[in-house]
Amino acid sequence: MSNLITSSEAFARLGDPNVVFADVRFVLGELESGHEAYKLSHIPGAVFFDLNADLSGPKETHGGGHPLPHPDLFADKLGRASIDEHTEVIVYDDQGGSIASRLWWMLKHAGHERVKLLVGGFSGWLAEGYPVTDEASHSVLKRFVPRFDERWQASMADVKVGIGSEGRVLIDSRIPKRYTGEDATKYLKAGHIPGAINHYWENGSPDGRFLDANAQKERFRDIDTDREIIVYCGAGVTACPNVLALTEAGYTRVKLYVGSWSDWISYSENPIATGEE
Structure with missing residues (x-):
């Protein structure tokens, strides 16, 4: 089964309560640019994940520049984004998949199999004429239970x-x-x-x-x-x-x-x- 999904395939899933679009746009060195871009325009219903705040933990002497966040904090973020074990997650960015792939990997590592990367990202979605919005998403609180692999x-x-x-x-x-x-x-x-x-x-x-x-x-x-x-x-x-x-x-x-x-x-x-x- 492919880890990729096209814009046309993803469009067919818009409005499905068991599908969550995750916007992971982020520009290294421009910390607020991803969130600002999300607020201006995003795929309808998409929730925003910030690389530093949501997908990374605090830096220490060792562990690298983007260590993993505490598992409980990550699970809480997923639950607040309407993601549980039954949810299909479609991740996208505007950086060639470089940031969205981090969330893809973190979900795989946490035992979640139903996650795909949007081919072409947000720019591809726009170029193909699919809808966007500036409206805030309305998430339903769920409980995500990680099963780390x-x-x-x-x-x-x-x-x-x-x-x-x-x-x-x-x-x-x-x-x-x-x-x-x-x-x-x-x-x-x-x-x-x-x-x-x-x-x-x-x-x-x-x-x-x-x-x-x-x-x-x-x-x-x-x-x-x-x-x-x-x-x-x-x-x-x-x-x-x-x-x-x-x-x-x-x-x-x-x-x-x-x-x-x-x-x-x-x-x-x-x-x-x-x-x-």
């Missing part, structure tokens, strides 16, 4: 054990210059985790439109489908579209290293590589 998540210890292992693949989802260490502007240390290969996440959604399963399979044709894959980025967000893309392509052993590079470099003893692997 740790097969979706990798710890730093898992990553360290996997370095050099023939049975595991480590994917760095960042822009190539950050992977090689040429761009050292964002983090205190430059480079990548030793052994990682680079698959820039944005190659999976050129022009903001998420590629289908066959195209994603072609992107990752160098990786055997039976291998365990751990994916990371800078802070645990833009790795998520690669996790989704790999899952869509048929890979079944895919995990997210939530802390990602920002967590890895918070430990002085962790090794760093530069250049191409």
